[in-house]
Amino acid sequence: MAEAAKILVVDDEPVVIKSAERVLRAEGYDVEGALGGREAILKIEQNSYDLVFTDLKMPEVDGITLIRWIKKSNPSIGIVIITGYPSQDTIKEALELGIIDYVPKPFTPAVLVDVTKRAVEWTAGRKPEEKKITEEFPPAMAAELDRVINDYKIKPGCLIPVLQRAQEIVGYLPPIVQKRISKGLNIPQAEVHSVVSFYSFFTMKPRGDHNIRVCLGTACYVKGIETVLCKIRDTLKIDIGDTTENRRFSLEGVRCLGACGLAPVMVIDQDTYGAMTPKKALGIISRYDPAIAEAVLQETVEEEIVEKEG
Amino acid sequence: MEKFRANLMLCAGTGCVASGTKKVKDALIEEIKKRGLEEELKVVLTGCNGYCAEGPVMSVYPDEIFYQRLTVEEIPKLVEEHFLKGRPYQKLMFTEPEKKTAIPLMKEIPFFKHQVLRVLRNKGLIDPEKIEEYISRDGYQAEARALTQMTSEDIIKVVKDSGLRGRGGAGFPTGLKWEFASKVKSEVKFMLCNGDEGDPGAFMDRSVMEADPHSVIEGMVIGAKAIGAHKGYIYVRAEYPLAVKRLQLAIDQATEAGLLGKNILDTGFDFELEIYQGAGAFVCGEETALMRSLEGKRGMPRPRPPFPAHKGLWDKPSVLNNVETLAQISPIIINGSDWYRSLGTEKSTGTKVFALTGAINNVGLVEVPMGIPLKTIIYDIGGGPKKGKKIKGVQLGGPSGGCIPERLFDLPVTYEDIVATGAIVGSGGMVVMDDNTCMVGMAKFFLEFTADESCGKCTPCRVGTKILLDMLIDITEGKGKEGDIETLEDLGRDIIAASLCGLGQTAPNPILTTIRYFREEFESHIRDHWCKAGVCRALTTFWIDEKMCKGCGACLRGCPSKAIVGEKKKPHKIIQELCVRCRSCYEACKFKSIKIMPAKYEGEPSELVGAAEAVKEEA
Numbered sequence: 001m002a003e004a005a006k007i008l009v010v011d012d013e014p015v016v017i018k019s020a021e022r023v024l025r026a027e028g029y030d031v032e033g034a035l036g037g038r039e040a041i042l043k044i045e046q047n048s049y050d051l052v053f054t055d056l057k058m059p060e061v062d063g064i065t066l067i068r069w070i071k072k073s074n075p076s077i078g079i080v081i082i083t084g085y086p087s088q089d090t091i092k093e094a095l096e097l098g099i100i101d102y103v104p105k106p107f108t109p110a111v112l113v114d115v116t117k118r119a120v121e122w123t124a125g126r127k128p129e130e131k132k133i134t135e136e137f138p139p140a141m142a143a144e145l146d147r148v149i150n151d152y153k154i155k156p157g158c159l160i161p162v163l164q165r166a167q168e169i170v171g172y173l174p175p176i177v178q179k180r181i182s183k184g185l186n187i188p189q190a191e192v193h194s195v196v197s198f199y200s201f202f203t204m205k206p207r208g209d210h211n212i213r214v215c216l217g218t219a220c221y222v223k224g225i226e227t228v229l230c231k232i233r234d235t236l237k238i239d240i241g242d243t244t245e246n247r248r249f250s251l252e253g254v255r256c257l258g259a260c261g262l263a264p265v266m267v268i269d270q271d272t273y274g275a276m277t278p279k280k281a282l283g284i285i286s287r288y289d290p291a292i293a294e295a296v297l298q299e300t301v302e303e304e305i306v307e308k309e310g
Numbered sequence: 311m312e313k314f315r316a317n318l319m320l321c322a323g324t325g326c327v328a329s330g331t332k333k334v335k336d337a338l339i340e341e342i343k344k345r346g347l348e349e350e351l352k353v354v355l356t357g358c359n360g361y362c363a364e365g366p367v368m369s370v371y372p373d374e375i376f377y378q379r380l381t382v383e384e385i386p387k388l389v390e391e392h393f394l395k396g397r398p399y400q401k402l403m404f405t406e407p408e409k410k411t412a413i414p415l416m417k418e419i420p421f422f423k424h425q426v427l428r429v430l431r432n433k434g435l436i437d438p439e440k441i442e443e444y445i446s447r448d449g450y451q452a453e454a455r456a457l458t459q460m461t462s463e464d465i466i467k468v469v470k471d472s473g474l475r476g477r478g479g480a481g482f483p484t485g486l487k488w489e490f491a492s493k494v495k496s497e498v499k500f501m502l503c504n505g506d507e508g509d510p511g512a513f514m515d516r517s518v519m520e521a522d523p524h525s526v527i528e529g530m531v532i533g534a535k536a537i538g539a540h541k542g543y544i545y546v547r548a549e550y551p552l553a554v555k556r557l558q559l560a561i562d563q564a565t566e567a568g569l570l571g572k573n574i575l576d577t578g579f580d581f582e583l584e585i586y587q588g589a590g591a592f593v594c595g596e597e598t599a600l601m602r603s604l605e606g607k608r609g610m611p612r613p614r615p616p617f618p619a620h621k622g623l624w625d626k627p628s629v630l631n632n633v634e635t636l637a638q639i640s641p642i643i644i645n646g647s648d649w650y651r652s653l654g655t656e657k658s659t660g661t662k663v664f665a666l667t668g669a670i671n672n673v674g675l676v677e678v679p680m681g682i683p684l685k686t687i688i689y690d691i692g693g694g695p696k697k698g699k700k701i702k703g704v705q706l707g708g709p710s711g712g713c714i715p716e717r718l719f720d721l722p723v724t725y726e727d728i729v730a731t732g733a734i735v736g737s738g739g740m741v742v743m744d745d746n747t748c749m750v751g752m753a754k755f756f757l758e759f760t761a762d763e764s765c766g767k768c769t770p771c772r773v774g775t776k777i778l779l780d781m782l783i784d785i786t787e788g789k790g791k792e793g794d795i796e797t798l799e800d801l802g803r804d805i806i807a808a809s810l811c812g813l814g815q816t817a818p819n820p821i822l823t824t825i826r827y828f829r830e831e832f833e834s835h836i837r838d839h840w841c842k843a844g845v846c847r848a849l850t851t852f853w854i855d856e857k858m859c860k861g862c863g864a865c866l867r868g869c870p871s872k873a874i875v876g877e878k879k880k881p882h883k884i885i886q887e888l889c890v891r892c893r894s895c896y897e898a899c900k901f902k903s904i905k906i907m908p909a910k911y912e913g914e915p916s917e918l919v920g921a922a923e924a925v926k927e928e929a
Contacts, residue, residue, distance in 0.1 A: 159606035199589035217510030219667035258513035261362020272328035
């Protein structure tokens with residue numbers, strides 16, 4: 001390493017900061033401490049750091065809020081969480097926010113050094129551009145994946161539930177994830193892949209921030225989902241199964257969402273929208289992306305002009 | 311327990327939630343608080359009410375007043391009128407389209423009037439997330455009786471005598487299935503529930519799982535006792551998150567209450583239940599495929615025998631029942647087989663739930679006695695066609711089923727009568743089509759589905775459906791040839807004969823029935839290059855009949871390619887070179903002056919009548 005990595009340790013207990021400082025300084029890292037989220041934000045505003053270690057449960061500004069703020073204002077800083085309560089929900093939330101790893105509290109010096117080393121390598125490798133998940137993925141994701149694999153391992157027929165959880169954690173199922181699952185469950189990789197490719201729920205392509213699912217059921221067909229789908233395709237310039245270049249939207253066609261009473265139906269993320277027309281659908285999609293909103297507005301203005309002339 | 315003056319049962323099924331239940335609920339609660347009525351009125355979120363088209367819907371008990379299309383803006387007025395002044399609020403009631411009179415009571419609204427609720431007995435009446443409410447409607451009584459007073463043989467006898475047939479599609483007698491499995495000796499057996507509702511256009515099972523999850527669990531415990539199983543799985547589509555959530559909650563509550571799990575009701579009988587989420591494959595609705603999928607493998611069917619009753623999940627004796635079938639079990643146990651047989655016909659007893667959708671006025675979930683004519687369902691309950699349209703037929707049984715033309719609508723809905731038409735009752739999807747639907751396009755739609763969902767194991771199905779689909783695509787694009795219809799029929803029959811599972815054996819049904827009943831549409835596509843419904847773009851041109859055009863400009867304004875010209879109050883004209891055949895003018899015209907003509911039609915608009923013959927001669 002050319003330069004010592006700069007690390008900020010955030011915790012409301014001074015003893016944690018002290019011990020982290022002692023361990024990591026001995027390893028040659030440049031370590032500072034902050035006694036809470038607020039202090040951490042002020043420090044990050046003034047100095048630049050490579051890594052932030054943060055506790056989750058802190059008075060005033062808590063860990064999750066801090067992580068959100070860092071991800072927004074300084075996305076290049078790598079984040080590792082230190083937590084005494086590695087409950088599934090908080091870790092899942094943190095993972096979704098894009099943390100690299102977590103250290104359970106209390107920790108031994110060896111664990112801390114190990115995690116730090118990996119995290120520094122990860123951040124260094126990722127800069128300036130984010131490394132793609134197809135090559136490697138954050139250790140925390142791997143750890144979470146391994147945890148899921150271990151939980152389900154003993155259950156018969158666990159491959160599909162594991163794949164479902166894995167897709168929740170990573171977002172999709174690239175070969176590297178399948179390989180890990182294959183090893184963990186002791187199932188041949190070919191079999192894992194055969195299951196992934198068989199079920200339409202699983203995807204090997206990354207998805208966008210928002211997943212648009214258009215219902216291709218009979219009722220929706222009779223009520224004209226085709227025109228809605230065409231409009232979405234044309235506007236987003238993607239086909240079914242693709243993701244827009246800016247990774248904002250993915251488009252999926254699904255077989256009947258079971259909301260036929262509202263046909264034609266479209267679902268974005270978890271929200272169902274019924275009685276779609278091409279125009280209404282675009283209006284809803286544009287709520288998720290201002291750029292599209294502008295395009296739609298332009299079109300409506302043009303239409304209005306035509307209408308007035310008519 | 312607290313008592314309330316009125317219970318406001320607000321529908322929280324998927325349909326109504328999408329129409330805005332959540333906002334309406336918040337507004338209701340806020341308004342009730344504002345008026346100081348929170349100790350008199352209780353808002354309850356229920357499962358799917360069935361009348362999805364008019365959502366969000368709410369019924370007020372004990373008066374049974376039914377409100378529809380609730381909006382946040384109308385809530386203050388509704389609370390004031392109904393609950394302060396005691397005058398039910400007419401504006402939000404169902405209004406009869408012709409007489410314009412409001413119908414306040416739910417049971418008098420045509421959509422509900424003809425229905426008999428057995429499977430959906432608790433719909434809209436209970437909060438599906440509370441076990442107490444299910445119990446208060448006689449829930450788990452049947453389970454208690456089955457576990458404490460009945461032997462396995464007793465249960466099987468009642469179910470067998472009731473004549474209940476599997477509601478998943480094939481209609482196999484449920485009691486018989488249980489009997490087979492109970493006679494097999496094995497330490498380990500499985501009781502399974504099929505909630506992998508993959509038929510496009512069907513949502514009965516989703517509604518039952520969402521509105522009354524305990525009824526499914528109770529049915530499974532009784533079935534488990536009958537066959538001697540101690541472990542069960544409910545296989546649910548991952549696309550139904552609300553159903554998964556409510557089932558899980560119901561399982562937890564039932565286990566907590568000692569109605570599920572170890573030593574149920576202190577009888578020494580154990581039955582553990584787990585939810586397994588499917589991953590999206592239509593073929594997994596087939597029983598052997600579903601079991602493969604439960605084992606964590608590719609969901610491919612295998613030959614039978616051995617039947618699952620002997621060798622099913624992990625090669626152990628297993629019974630798989632559909633959600634709707636299981637929901638019928640507890641009333642049968644309580645009321646007996648004669649009660650169940652009192653509705654329906656000799657061979658098709660009881661009631662069946664249908665998901666009524668498509669080109670009719672009232673869409674939603676309906677439960678009717680078997681043997682009722684199709685006409686009653688479509689016209690009386692469904693409210694008939696949309697204004698100015700004509701019903702052409704109905705698709706029953708989704709991609710495995712077939713299309714029944716309007717002229718056969720006197721047909722009673724029973725397993726036998728429907729099969730005789732070439733369709734199947736199936737799981738209960740009922741999609742009504744009017745003259746805006748192209749039947750060739752419809753057959754193509756279903757083939758796209760089955761060709762995509764074929765698991766690939768049997769060549770006739772994998773390759774055959776693809777060939778059928780390619781031929782249909784050619785026909786809709788004007789590349790059809792003489793003899794195509796016969797080839798479609800022959801190949802279709804071959805696929806049926808040579809496929810292993812229900813998917814392949816039924817995949818050609820939509821084509822075969824549409825050819826049988828709508829052959830002239832196929833012929834006009836192939837010979838005249840004319841899609842009379844105006845759906846297949848390559849086979850359609852739109853023309854304005856100058857005599858009928860009033861020059862209102864409705865078509866001109868709606869035309870996306872600006873292909874329509876004409877002055878106000880004078881007949882308009884479509885410039886064919888610019889027309890993209892999107893149909894929007896056809897839909898927009900109130901005077902029916904837009905005519906759908908064949909692709910090669912070149913004549914004058916005034917000659918439109920009888921032009922088809924001219925084209926035929928040219929060809």
